[in-house]
Amino acid sequence: MITDIDSTFSRGQPWPPNDEAVKTYRDLCERNLTLWDGDHWAVFKDRWIKLFREDETSYEMDLNWPRRISNLFADMLLGESPGFQVPDEQKETLKTMLADDTNQSFIVKAFEVAIDMSRFGIGIFKVRTSGKIPVIESQRPDLWIPVVSPFNIKEATAHILAFTYSEGKTALLRAEIHTKGHVSTRTWLLVDDGTKLGVEIDDPVHHVEIDTNYPDFLVFTAISGQTSTSFYGKDDYSDIACIIAELEVRYAQNNRVLDKNADPTLIGPFSAIKTRANGEQYVETFGGKYIGVASKDDPVPAYITWDGSLGANFTQIEKLKQEFYSLSETSPAAFGILEAGLATSGSALKRLNAALLAKVNRMKRALVPAMKGALMAASALAVQNKIPGAVLITSDLTIALKDGIPDDMKESVDIESVAVGAKLTSKAAAMKRLYEMDDEQVQELMDQIDSETKAAAPPPVQNPDQTGVDIAMKAFGALQNKNLQDDAPVQ
Numbered sequence: 001m002i003t004d005i006d007s008t009f010s011r012g013q014p015w016p017p018n019d020e021a022v023k024t025y026r027d028l029c030e031r032n033l034t035l036w037d038g039d040h041w042a043v044f045k046d047r048w049i050k051l052f053r054e055d056e057t058s059y060e061m062d063l064n065w066p067r068r069i070s071n072l073f074a075d076m077l078l079g080e081s082p083g084f085q086v087p088d089e090q091k092e093t094l095k096t097m098l099a100d101d102t103n104q105s106f107i108v109k110a111f112e113v114a115i116d117m118s119r120f121g122i123g124i125f126k127v128r129t130s131g132k133i134p135v136i137e138s139q140r141p142d143l144w145i146p147v148v149s150p151f152n153i154k155e156a157t158a159h160i161l162a163f164t165y166s167e168g169k170t171a172l173l174r175a176e177i178h179t180k181g182h183v184s185t186r187t188w189l190l191v192d193d194g195t196k197l198g199v200e201i202d203d204p205v206h207h208v209e210i211d212t213n214y215p216d217f218l219v220f221t222a223i224s225g226q227t228s229t230s231f232y233g234k235d236d237y238s239d240i241a242c243i244i245a246e247l248e249v250r251y252a253q254n255n256r257v258l259d260k261n262a263d264p265t266l267i268g269p270f271s272a273i274k275t276r277a278n279g280e281q282y283v284e285t286f287g288g289k290y291i292g293v294a295s296k297d298d299p300v301p302a303y304i305t306w307d308g309s310l311g312a313n314f315t316q317i318e319k320l321k322q323e324f325y326s327l328s329e330t331s332p333a334a335f336g337i338l339e340a341g342l343a344t345s346g347s348a349l350k351r352l353n354a355a356l357l358a359k360v361n362r363m364k365r366a367l368v369p370a371m372k373g374a375l376m377a378a379s380a381l382a383v384q385n386k387i388p389g390a391v392l393i394t395s396d397l398t399i400a401l402k403d404g405i406p407d408d409m410k411e412s413v414d415i416e417s418v419a420v421g422a423k424l425t426s427k428a429a430a431m432k433r434l435y436e437m438d439d440e441q442v443q444e445l446m447d448q449i450d451s452e453t454k455a456a457a458p459p460p461v462q463n464p465d466q467t468g469v470d471i472a473m474k475a476f477g478a479l480q481n482k483n484l485q486d487d488a489p490v491q
Helices: 020-037 042-052 063-079 089-095 106-120 241-262 310-328 346-352 352-386 409-421 427-437 438-457 464-488
Strands: 084-087 122-130 135-141 143-148 152-168 171-178 182-189 197-202 209-211 219-223 274-277 279-284 398-400
Touching: 020 042, 020 063, 020 106, 020 427, 042 464, 063 135, 063 310, 063 352, 089 352, 106 219, 106 352, 122 352, 122 427, 122 438, 135 279, 152 219, 171 279, 209 438, 219 352, 241 310, 346 409, 352 398, 409 427, 427 438
Parallel strands: none
Antiparallel strands: 084 398, 122 135, 122 219, 143 152, 152 171, 171 182, 182 197, 182 209, 274 279
């Protein structure tokens, strides 16, 4: 691991840096990017040449499982809109940061970072300003070089984003060095066919120093599967590359057998083979369908057929798929493959995808802090640049990523209804969970329900017994009045 910037980025030093960890990680990024692009021949060619070197026909198959599982993990993380919660005074600033712009949507950038976490083990956000407007963007991990403490490889002291480019015929290396509160952009000439650093170009265009006035880095890493022995994370391709290679071979072998049996070799009597004047041999046919047999004693022409034992090949394919699901922490259900009659309720899908959900939860623990850090830094830059209405987003920000499995609304309503009926929760709490509402929205809904319930209620039904009593009392009162009138003295 690199612990000193000046000794690594100075004239005469090799490029890329002569550091085993950096070289290994850059090689991994190159290989995995090739797999993602679907050019599997470039990665597995030695195995293909060994198996099919005598065949003129190419049987190569690129089954792009790597891209499929990376998209699966990213969809599980961000396919459903995350929930963001901040204090009321910060809501407008957060809304601006999350604006659904085609090119700068924060969720789009987070999805790119999630893809990189799967492909390369690391996803990276970078915060910068365009004019005065803060911008959050994703960065390529293969351009990232961490600088760590010599006493603790898990403690980053700087983040370097370095790439090569050309100005005319001149090859250059540009390094963006991020330290806490500062960003330095430096440029070197590349010499010896781009393998060594030459002189550093020290002019205002190629050398820029910026004080960010932010107490932390403006680079935020989401590292998947980080361990105590490495700063780099764990990609999702290394464990399954051999399985994918073997699956592609098995499918190719099937195609090879089927192709050979689709164009079988014809056997017949040796007497049917004729020789032309130039020495070329040929077989006489009539109408392109029959071989001319010299005599009735010659064998009848026939095709050579053979049993390719494809059953064993398909059995091996199924076993390889099981290993693939196990090593990739997925399941057939994750790809929409369900056995006939298998229950597909929300809880059933969660049980079938238990390993996948555990994997995604580990990715969440790395992705959410990076998302939170990027939003907080962007809001700080907006406040520094006096963007109208900008407010600092604090650590009170919470981000809730869902599990990516579609909700079974009927099942959820049944569960909440039972809980409310058993007085284990309140109606308001149940509504918040079911409809993802805040307290104000829940109160509005409850008021609306009460209003509609009262409006739809039938008029009160009188008690028949009470009605009879009322009539009797009225009749008794009328009779008393009549008797009093009869007893009154005549004037």
